[in-house]
Amino acid sequence: MILNLLFFVLSYLPTGVPNISGASTASTTNYLAVKKGYVMSYNGVEGRANWVGWTLQFSDLGSVERSNRFREDSDLPRQFKRIDHDDYRESGYDRGHLCNSEDRTSSEYLNEETFLMSNMIPQTPELNRGPFKFLEAYCRKLVLKKGQKLLIYSGGIGAKGRLTSGVPIPQYCWKAIYTPTEEIYVLFPNERTLEKNWNKYRVTKDRLEKMTGFQFP
Template sequence: MKDRRLITLLALFVLGFVGASLVQPTQAKTVSSDNLVLGNPSGAVASSSYPTNYLIQRNQYALSYHRDNGIANWVSWHLDSGDIGSVSRSDFQTDTSLPSGWYRVATGDYSGSGYDRGHMTPSGDRTATTADNQATFYMTNIIPQAPDNNQGPWVDLETYARELVSAGNELYIISGGAGSRGTIASGKVRIPNSTWKIIVVLSQGSNDLSRVSNNTRVIAINMPNVQGIRDNDWRDYLTTVDALESLTGYNFLSNVSTNIQNVIEARVDGSTTPIPTAVPTSGTNPTATPVRTATPTPSTGCTSSRLFFSEYVEGSSNNKALELYNNTGASVSLSGYSIQLYANGSTSASSSVNLSGSVANGATYVIANASASSSVQNLANITSSVANFNGNDALVLTYNGTVVDSFGQVGNDPGSSGWGGTTTDRTLRRKATISAGDTNRSDSFTPSSTWDSYSLDTFSGLGNHSVSCP
């Protein structure tokens, strides 16, 4: 009897083993070593001696943290089917792993700011276990995102990425914010001017780095961090990895062969050929240009030598703003640039502002009235009294004292309705066919020939411009 029982147990064991070996294994969940397979974009180091480029590695993602900005420089993660399950969303939490003495951003720091607590590695990308999902809610993985950005095309792209995984792919994703729209939390947390993302798409497999080729699909987007874009398609913000490298200063996909990088980083998703790179300037890498209305927006081959006015807002009350556009083909320092306001037909400037900082190629720079509504100020890089104009006032942009663009006619007062009856209580945008400024500040001004007119308090295009030459 004992022998028969032993034989039966052995048979059951063998059957169980064979049956288990026939079951298709599930895809392994991402672990820490997967997240930087394609490279460390900024050479981040896990040492408190590097407070502006501090490396944090978790199974769920890797990131470079900037202590003084209170947000990550970038976050990198691997995504495949093993990372996606059905656990519930967790709660936001302070990241207590940061070095002692560093300010640790709290969940309440975003309260009342008007900005969402926006995930870089999405909660939806880490739903296999509760611990995985909780890791995405550390405030080091969060940046301030405008609700229409975060809840609109940004989340649509996140959903699309998971659909790619469901279709049998695995992804390497890098995400972050660029530029600055100001701060929240009493200056402790920087608000990015735009949010960017890179997605490298591979079929499910192994030895992933070696499988990246000239034909590998790479999605790169750069999306303005503003209201008014909730219903936009994320594809409206397609750009190139090269353009994002120029914008951020990081070296993406650095572990990939240089020859392959040169191809896939210069190509916009959906196009069949790389975008030609701009001629490099001293000390910079060649940069390709994006081809759709993103931030930065496309260069078209008809570049200008200087910045120019691209939008004029003469709205209700103090809702007034000016937008400059960089169509030069390279990043531009604002040192030497100045804007002057000539009121009521005067030939002497009543107000001026000297600009500082820089503007990436294809990007914009917005100057707003300090008393404008939050809808305008949230889109501004700076506020200035030079934006205290009326529809009959002329504006001049100079570089080292030389006129590079003008709006209106200095020395001429067209009356309260403005030039052509369209510069008062209106928003004007430079026609897409205009690629350089009007350098004669005293010539006659007919807005309809070079500007498109929009109704009072139209702010939807502020902070985003493109040029399309005929």
């Protein structure tokens, strides 16, 4: 009942994505950027997103091919630290999407938008191509097979070092997913050795809120 009420209220918001951190365009470390296909809180000092939020429904999924056009986000304020695709070169880390490209295949523009480097965090290949990817596929399955509409948040927390370009490497990568029937909170270690089953990394809402400092719906 509560989840149904949540989705009813969300349908009347401009983006359908609640602001979980109080992000605003007046902040340099919690800067609110509203894109066509997702909403973002960006840390202009560190040069990485705090979180990215988006909705996922049947109309978002189409036949558009993956863009692979990684590029700097020129819409961010000039004084902010901006990341370019070369900042990850020879780092051993993937340019890990937060809002993944497969969730935005209804138009070329929306797919290309997911390749803005502000929407990336350094992820180990084992995470990015493993349980993180499998969870993304599960979300799309809920949309395609069950006709559900989802609300999704994703981000990285902590720092276990930096790329040579100065980009922080998150210690954990997380997701919060809301469906009409359940809430899913997941906390992945950004490591080389991982379980393939994403369910192994489920946590409670309280724990994820304490770890991230965000207030989820």
